[in-house]
Amino acid sequence: xxxxxxxxxxxxxxxxxxxxxxxxxxxxxxxxxxxxxxxxxxxxxxxxxxxxxxxxxxxxxxxxxxxxxxxxxxxxxxxxxxxxxxxxxxxxxxxxxxxxxxxxxxxxxxxxxxxxxxxxxxxxxxxxxxxxxxxx
Ligand code: AMP
Ligand code: ZN
Numbered sequence: 001x002x003x004x005x006x007x008x009x010x011x012x013x014x015x016x017x018x019x020x021x022x023x024x025x026x027x028x029x030x031x032x033x034x035x036x037x038x039x040x041x042x043x044x045x046x047x048x049x050x051x052x053x054x055x056x057x058x059x060x061x062x063x064x065x066x067x068x069x070x071x072x073x074x075x076x077x078x079x080x081x082x083x084x085x086x087x088x089x090x091x092x093x094x095x096x097x098x099x100x101x102x103x104x105x106x107x108x109x110x111x112x113x114x115x116x117x118x119x120x121x122x123x124x125x126x127x128x129x130x131x132x133x134x135x136x
Contacts, residue, residue, distance in 0.1 A: 001046040001097070004046055004095075004096065004097050005095055005097070006040075006042050006046075006095055006097035006099065007046050007097060009026070009028065009042070010026060010042070010044040010045075016028035016029070016031075017029040019039060019068065019071070020064065020067065020068060020071075022064075023044070024043060024044055024045075024057060024060050025041065025042065025043055025044065025057075025060050025061055025064045026041075026042050026044060027039050027040065027041045027042070027064055027068045027102075028040055028042070030101065033103075034101075034103045034111050035103055035104050035105065035106065035109055035111060036076065036104075037072050037075070037076035037077060037104045038101065038102070038103045038104070039068050039072065039101075039102045040099045040100070040101060040102075041061055041064050041065045041068060041099060041100040041101075041102060042097065042098075042099040042100075043057050043060075043061055043098060043099075045057065046097055047097070047098045048096050048097070048098060049087040049088060049093070049098055050085060050087050050098060051087070052098065053098050061098075061100060062100070065083055065100045065102055068102050069081050069083070069102050072102060072104045073104075076104055077104035077105070077106075078104075078106070080104070080105040080106070081102055081103055081104050081105055082101070082102075082103045082105060082111075082113055083100060083101070083102055083103075084100070084101040084103065084113070085098075085099070085100050085101065086101075
């Protein structure tokens with residue numbers, strides 16, 4: 001993954017403002033934060049999206065997100081944060097190396113992560129329910 005910016009950070013080829021690191025996971029400040037303190041939680045191995053991350057790595061990733069969220073709450077934040085993961089281009093994923101965003105939230109911030117709501121037509125909800133259930 002020569003061109004991957006997060007692989008370059010993992011191998012030390014480019015710097016990052018790391019706040020945590022162990023043998024599997026690193027956490028560093030997002031260079032263009034949604035709010036100051038915004039951290040990225042990144043597996044050191046290259047996986048493109050959530051669907052590729054093995055369960056063992058995933059549990060390490062989410063545990064690290066919790067640790068970082070706690071540290072953010074005790075330092076720059078106040079206990080409110082969003083945990084976000086963009087998977088795929090259409091979902092807004094810009095860096096194709098799986099990562100979680102932990103974004104501290106403040107009363108007066110202008111960040112908008114809310115979406116507009118759609119409605120199901122008659123029976124459509126049931127159809128979607130059945131379609132999805134077949135694969136679970
Ligand atoms: P996403 O849209 O979920 O792929 O988010 C990618 C995030 O990575 C963006 O918020 C970028 O600001 C951030 N980012 C890109 N390059 C770097 C870098 N070298 N160091 C820290 N954050 C970065
Ligand atoms: Zn990578």
